[in-house]
Amino acid sequence: MSAYCSRWTLRFLNRLCVSGLAKTNNKHVQHFSSQTSPSVQVCIVGSGPAGFYTAQHLLKSHKGIHVDIFEKLPVPFGLVRFGVAPDHPEVKNVINTFTQTAHLERCEFFGNVTIGSDITMEELKMAYHAVILCYGAEGSRSLGVPGEKLSGVYSAKDFVGWYNGLPANKDLNPDLSSDAVVILGQGNVALDVARILLSPVELLKKTDITQASLDSVAASKIKRVVIVGRRGPLQVACTIKELREMVNLPGTKPVLDRRDFEGIKDALKDIARPRKRLTELLMKVAMEEPSGRDAERWAAASQEWSLRFLRSPIKILPTADGKKVAGIRFAVTTLEGSGENAKAVLTGQEEEVSCGLIVSSIGYKSLPIDDGVPFDETQGVIPNDMGRVCQTPGLYCSGWVKRGPTGVIATTMNDSFETARCVLEDIDSRVLDCSMAKPGHHALRGLLEKRGVTPVSFSGWEKIDALEVTRGDEIGKPREKLLDVQEMLQLARA
Amino acid sequence: MTARFLPVTQRLITCTRSVLSAPILVRERWLLNNGRHRLFSSMTGMLRSEDKVIVNFINRDGEKITTEGKIGDSLLDVVVEKNLDIDGFGACEGTLACSTCHLIFDDDIFKQLDSATDEELDMLDLAYGLTDTSRLGCQICLKKFMNDMTVKVPEGVSDVRQAADMSKTTSGI
Ligand SMILES: Cc1cc2nc3c(=O)[nH]c(=O)nc-3n(C[C@H](O)[C@H](O)[C@H](O)COP(=O)(O)OP(=O)(O)OC[C@H]3O[C@@H](n4cnc5c(N)ncnc54)[C@H](O)[C@@H]3O)c2cc1C
Ligand SMILES: NC(=O)c1ccc[n+]([C@@H]2O[C@H](COP(=O)([O-])OP(=O)(O)OC[C@H]3O[C@@H](n4cnc5c(N)ncnc54)[C@H](OP(=O)(O)O)[C@@H]3O)[C@@H](O)[C@H]2O)c1
Ligand code: FES
Numbered sequence: 173m174s175a176y177c178s179r180w181t182l183r184f185l186n187r188l189c190v191s192g193l194a195k196t197n198n199k200h201v202q203h204f205s206s207q208t209s210p211s212v213q214v215c216i217v218g219s220g221p222a223g224f225y226t227a228q229h230l231l232k233s234h235k236g237i238h239v240d241i242f243e244k245l246p247v248p249f250g251l252v253r254f255g256v257a258p259d260h261p262e263v264k265n266v267i268n269t270f271t272q273t274a275h276l277e278r279c280e281f282f283g284n285v286t287i288g289s290d291i292t293m294e295e296l297k298m299a300y301h302a303v304i305l306c307y308g309a310e311g312s313r314s315l316g317v318p319g320e321k322l323s324g325v326y327s328a329k330d331f332v333g334w335y336n337g338l339p340a341n342k343d344l345n346p347d348l349s350s351d352a353v354v355i356l357g358q359g360n361v362a363l364d365v366a367r368i369l370l371s372p373v374e375l376l377k378k379t380d381i382t383q384a385s386l387d388s389v390a391a392s393k394i395k396r397v398v399i400v401g402r403r404g405p406l407q408v409a410c411t412i413k414e415l416r417e418m419v420n421l422p423g424t425k426p427v428l429d430r431r432d433f434e435g436i437k438d439a440l441k442d443i444a445r446p447r448k449r450l451t452e453l454l455m456k457v458a459m460e461e462p463s464g465r466d467a468e469r470w471a472a473a474s475q476e477w478s479l480r481f482l483r484s485p486i487k488i489l490p491t492a493d494g495k496k497v498a499g500i501r502f503a504v505t506t507l508e509g510s511g512e513n514a515k516a517v518l519t520g521q522e523e524e525v526s527c528g529l530i531v532s533s534i535g536y537k538s539l540p541i542d543d544g545v546p547f548d549e550t551q552g553v554i555p556n557d558m559g560r561v562c563q564t565p566g567l568y569c570s571g572w573v574k575r576g577p578t579g580v581i582a583t584t585m586n587d588s589f590e591t592a593r594c595v596l597e598d599i600d601s602r603v604l605d606c607s608m609a610k611p612g613h614h615a616l617r618g619l620l621e622k623r624g625v626t627p628v629s630f631s632g633w634e635k636i637d638a639l640e641v642t643r644g645d646e647i648g649k650p651r652e653k654l655l656d657v658q659e660m661l662q663l664a665r666a
Numbered sequence: 667m668t669a670r671f672l673p674v675t676q677r678l679i680t681c682t683r684s685v686l687s688a689p690i691l692v693r694e695r696w697l698l699n700n701g702r703h704r705l706f707s708s709m710t711g712m713l714r715s716e717d718k719v720i721v722n723f724i725n726r727d728g729e730k731i732t733t734e735g736k737i738g739d740s741l742l743d744v745v746v747e748k749n750l751d752i753d754g755f756g757a758c759e760g761t762l763a764c765s766t767c768h769l770i771f772d773d774d775i776f777k778q779l780d781s782a783t784d785e786e787l788d789m790l791d792l793a794y795g796l797t798d799t800s801r802l803g804c805q806i807c808l809k810k811f812m813n814d815m816t817v818k819v820p821e822g823v824s825d826v827r828q829a830a831d832m833s834k835t836t837s838g839i
Contacts (some may be wrong), residue, residue, distance in 0.1 A: 229753065261744045261760035269757065413788040446791035580792060582766050 186202055212237045212599060213612035217287045217340040217541070219243035220250020221584045222306035222571020224270040229592035231276055234599065238278045240300075240613045244286040246628040247636060248274070250308055251579070253653075254338045257364045258379035259371060261650060266581060273542045274630045280613060281483045283628030284661060289636055290400070291616055293542040297566060299615040301606045302595055305545065305554060305561070305569040306588070308579040309536035315356065319488025320532075323347075324497035328361045328533035335368055335385040337653035339660075341388045342384075348392035350528020354500055356485055358401035358407035362533035363418055366397045370424045370475050380644065397477040398525060402484040404507055405432055405454055406439060409666035412450045418477060419466075425473035432481050439510070447512075451604040454479075482506065483523065484516055488530060498528040536577035552576060559591030565605060632664030639663060710824050719813040723769075725752060737810060741803035741817065742767050752819055760804035762786065767803035768793035770818040776801070777812055795820035 216223045219241050229238045247253060249267055256263045274281050285291060287307070296303050312327035314320060326346055353369060355362045368376070373390045381389075401408060408415075419426050433455050440448050462470055483502035491498040502523045505516035525649030538554075540547035546562060548555045553576050554569045561567040570591040571584050579587075598604040620627060628636075636654060644651035654660050657662060712786040721744055731751075735744035742756045745767075758764035762785055771779070776799040782790070786805045793800060803817070 201705065225754070232753075260763065262758050265759040265761060265763070266757050268759070411788075412791055413785070416784070416788060445796065449787065449791060580764075581796070582764055582792065583678040583756075585757065586794060589753060614826065 180536075204228045211609065212302070212604075212606045212612040213237045213300045214595070215296050215303045215612075216241045216306055218250060218306035218308055218571070218573075219248040219270075219281065219283075220306060220308050220571060221252060221266065221270075221581045222308070222574070223250070223322075224248075224266075224273055225303075225585045225588035226277060226304055226306060226570045226592050228269070228273045228596060229589045231273065231278055233489070233592070233596055236471065238280075238612060240280050240282060241274075242285045242287055242291070243283045244307075246283045246664060247633055248281060248283060248630070248658060251346070254333055255361075257332075257335075257368060258336065258381040259375060261379065263581065278499070281628075281630040281633065283630075283633060283664075284657075285620065285625060285627050288542045290623060291619065295616065295619065296609055299611055299613070301566065302598075302604055303567055303593060303608050304559075304595070305541065305567070306571045307538075307541060307573055307574055309538040309552070309572040311537040312532070313535040313537050313541045315485055315488075315532055315534065317485050317487055319490060319497070319500075322488055322490055322497045323495060324528060325488055325530045327531065328355075328357070328365055328531050329536055331531050332361065333364055335381050335389075337380075337382045337655050342382075342655040344481055345384075345388070346529060347386055347559045348394055348529065351393055351395040352525075352527040353394055353397045353529045353531065354525055354527045355397060355399045355531045355533055357409070357533035357535070358479065359533060360401055360411060360414050362399050362531075363410050365531050365533060366399055367414075367418060367421065367478050369397055370392055370421055370477060372422050375422075380649055380653060382653055382655065383647070384655075386463045394529075395475050397475075398480050398500070399477060399483075400480045400483050400525075401503055402482070403514060404481050405414065405436060405479070406443075406447070406451060406510075407507075407512065407514060408450070408454075408479070410618065411449075412446070412453060412456070415453055416452060419453070421477075422469070423475060425456050425470040425472055425476045427476050427478035428454060429478075430458045432479075433458045443556070460503065465561045481488045482516065482524075484518070486522070489524065497528065499524055500530060536572070538573045538577065559594045560598075626661065626665065628661065628664040635666065636660050636663050675722050719808050719810065719815075721808070721812070722814070722816040723750060723752070724816060724818040726821055730816075735808050737808050739808050741769060741806050741808070744808070745803065755819070756804060762802070762804070765789045765793040765802065768795075768800055768820055769806070770795075770797050770804045770820055771799045771801060772816060773799055775812060775815045779806060793820070 179537070183313060209273040212234070214237055214437070216227055216239055221651070223241055223243075227241060230237050231239055243246075249270060252267060252270075253266055273279055287293065287296065312329045319325070326344065326348060329348065330341050330344055332343040334346065355365055368381070369389065369392065371389075373386065376386055376389060418424075436451065436455065440451060443451075453638040461467070482505045484505050485500055486503045487501040488497055489499040489501060490496065503518045503519035504523055506519050507514040508517050509515055538552045545567065546555050546564060547553075554573055556569050556574055557563040557569050558572055559574055561569055568591050572579070574591065575583075575587055595604070637651075640653055654663070718734045718735050719737060720732060720734050721741070721811055723733070723745075725731060733744060733748045733750065735741070735748070739747070740760065742760050744750070754766050757766040758766075760767070768790065779801060782801060782805065786802050790796065790800055790802055793802075797820075800820075802810050
């Protein structure tokens with residue numbers, strides 16, 4: 173993806189070139205290159221949207237800043253590569269802009285370096301004037317119910333990592349041979365998982381889904397996907413675009429129970445437009461007779477998905493031999509209060525659903541990175557004020573680790589710009605002391621070498637990128653991702 | 667820089683809405699911009715003034731940017747071609763997948779716009795600071811009646827405290 177350049181990225185590059193910042197040896201650039209050498213050393217931890225958007229804003233706004241981006245994996249872009257669904261390539265266009273940022277003279281990428289183990293926070297703080305934590309949410313919320321560890325129960329994070337080629341999940345090989353799947357949670361990730369499981373293989377095979385996952389989905393026996401929420405239809409966490417995609421999925425029929433929607437019409441009057449439109453679409457599917465093409469498609473469908481409401485998981489049930497998942501028991505709930513803040517309370521009733529696969533999609537979770545960084549365990553975020561880490565001058569955060577694991581890329585972009593503005597403000601007001609020169613990555617290269625860690629540069633990533641694209645070309649896919657870290661490292665060093 | 671195309675369909679989305687203005691093949695423009703940038707600019711220069719309209723953007727910091735755009739171009743095209751400094755605008759490059767091209771229109775212009783598709787409204791629902799006269803800039807193509815219109819870039823952040831005055835540190839690129 174980063175191997176192509178669009179007119180938008182050209183625009184971006186042009187704008188930065190005028191300030192004499194681009195790394196290319198393009199004539200325009202040299203002409204304008206009489207700039208002061210960077211004096212503020214900034215380190216960014218994590219190369220997802222938060223890392224790149226924070227870097228972009230800093231580099232654009234202040235000519236004296238040098239940004240080093242450290243990434244634990246050999247490859248950049250975080251959830252844009254390992255989260256965003258393979259059948260949503262247009263979302264990944266942001267990579268074009270990130271790539272231009274990475275190409276700037278004052279920006280350097282260090283892949284394959286895990287902050288907290290390969291380099292400590294203390295070492296980073298010594299080397300940089302400011303450290304910005306953008307390391308996302310690498311964990312999953314757990315259900316906390318018996319049976320969660322049974323074979324056939326996966327977190328959405330691992331499941332998504334598997335079909336998107338995250339090295340840690342390459343051997344997940346989920347068993348897709350049962351006919352029913354339960355997905356817990358009704359957010360966009362839950363819909364991504366459902367859609368990948370139910371999409372026609374002819375569509376998926378033109379995406380960058382890993383070949384192993386594609387083969388599994390092609391052999392899948394799944395006929396029914398039940399997406400379960402602990403609250404009601406007015407509290408679903410997904411957004412309308414993703415819901416509409418599910419409704420329009422070829423070969424698949426939506427099954428919504430009209431009884432779940434009775435009485436909801438009255439509530440629609442007072443709610444904001446996004447929730448209103450989303451609920452109207454749900455009600456249309458649940459209550460209206462399908463027309464024309466939908467009617468034909470649904471009549472011919474061999475698979476179905478459904479939304480089940482007011483069910484909170486209490487136990488995952490094993491097969492007779494105790495080895496695998498056979499079903500799940502739910503507590504039936506009712507709502508206390510209304511609207512977005514309504515609470516699910518137990519009614520005392522229970523219900524069981526049989527299934528051979530459970531994907532728990534109840535949210536990602538950020539983890540503490542290092543003892544020296546404050547962390548709020550209950551909220552799962554680094555405590556901060558607009559991105560300034562509380563009581564830790566010189567330390568900042570952006571993205572999911574700042575806000576919690578919700579929000580689309582545009583949300584992450586806005587909050588990254590906010591953090592970048594705080595850094596700029598602090599440089600300006602001298603809250604951030606930049607009077608002493610700091611060595612930046614020069615202080616760390618030796619340490620890394622001593623510890624046997626070889627960083628992957630951005631051009632190293634571009635070699636990986638090029639090979640992935642070539643491998644994809646051979647089989648009619650936009651790319652075939654490398655799944656093995658050692659193979660990535662070898663290629664990057666070649 | 668090596669180049670690769672996205673499937674054409676993804677690059678065709680811009681402005682397919684407008685019946686009057688011919689759909690713009692983003693891929694073709696991409697070629698022009700990438701390989702023959704100067705030719706493209708001089709072609710633009712040859713356009714008659716009646717093929718252009720004036721557009722005023724009110725940026726997040728309240729600054730007014732007055733520029734002109736070709737009839738038939740989308741507002742995203744204008745931002746791109748005129749190199750306007752609106753941070754983060756058009757992240758998905760006009761493919762209806764991001765809502766960062768959200769713009770707020772004056773009432774009288776808004777009423778005259780072609781109605782939005784479900785797909786545009788779906789994406790718009792995710793936009794920050796959604797108003798009754800909001801649209802996505804990548805879906806609005808310039809027409810004559812829009813001459814001298816003013817569109818507002820919404821505040822990107824929810825908290826006004828965040829709109830700090832960065833004039834001293836920014837280089838104004
Ligand atoms: C499955 C899924 C699908 C999504 N789809 C969409 C979509 O279609 N559209 C949309 O707008 N949004 C989507 N989102 C939301 C979007 O991905 C997030 O808003 C965004 O990625 C958050 O950015 P981030 O940089 O905070 O985190 P991430 O993208 O997670 O980036 C964090 C980076 O930090 C690195 N890292 C972690 N620990 C360390 C360490 N110790 N040292 C160095 N590096 C480290 C990680 O490897 C990673 O690269 C999706 C999210 C998920 C989970
Ligand atoms: N296409 C896209 O744009 C796209 C794709 C994927 C992800 N994303 C974004 O990425 C973010 C993360 O998505 P997500 O789906 O992981 O999170 P999410 O939107 O927060 O959804 C989490 C779901 O899990 C439920 N849940 C939480 N704890 C639970 C528990 N203990 N028991 C039962 N259910 C529980 C929630 O229900 P309650 O409401 O009752 O808590 C909710 O339905 C979202 O902002 C999403 O929009 C976007
Ligand atoms: S540019 Fe992404 S929706 Fe318009």
